[in-house]
Amino acid sequence: MGLIRSQRGMTLLEVMVALFIFAMTGGAIMKAASEHLNGVGQIEEITIATWVANNQLNEIQLERPWPLKNNLKGQAEMAERTWYWKQVVKDTGDSDFKAVEVSVSLDADFNDTITTVITYFAKPAENG
Numbered sequence: 001m002g003l004i005r006s007q008r009g010m011t012l013l014e015v016m017v018a019l020f021i022f023a024m025t026g027g028a029i030m031k032a033a034s035e036h037l038n039g040v041g042q043i044e045e046i047t048i049a050t051w052v053a054n055n056q057l058n059e060i061q062l063e064r065p066w067p068l069k070n071n072l073k074g075q076a077e078m079a080e081r082t083w084y085w086k087q088v089v090k091d092t093g094d095s096d097f098k099a100v101e102v103s104v105s106l107d108a109d110f111n112d113t114i115t116t117v118i119t120y121f122a123k124p125a126e127n128g
Contacts, residue, residue, distance in 0.1 A: 052078055053104050056102045061121075064124050067089075068098050068100060084105050084107065086103050099118055100119055104116075
């Protein structure tokens with residue numbers, strides 16, 4: 001005697017539910033991957049902008065000008081992009097001590113500042 005096997009496939013409803021679950025899962029994975037890539041791009045921009053600002057502050061440290069020049073603007077090439085920086089000198093209440101703020105943007109008009117770095121400089125000692 002032969003055994004009769006009952007073969008049963010998936011119903012159309014079961015297939016549609018499985019496809020729906022797959023589509024929802026795939027969409028969530030794609031959204032997460034997209035957000036991750038955007039986050040990585042922003043971190044890269046902030047990192048490079050911070051390097052540009054720190055380079056400008058290091059130039060001030062090396063030159064040691066006094067009084068510090070206010071409202072300077074410039075640009076720097078880094079990572080195959082042009083970065084724009086502006087320098088603002090602020091009073092601290094002590095005439096021998098100034099705060100220098102360097103803001104960096106990819107836009108020459110600074111409509112979207114990526115980062116701002118602030119440091120403090122003391123008046124150089126008089127030699128004599």
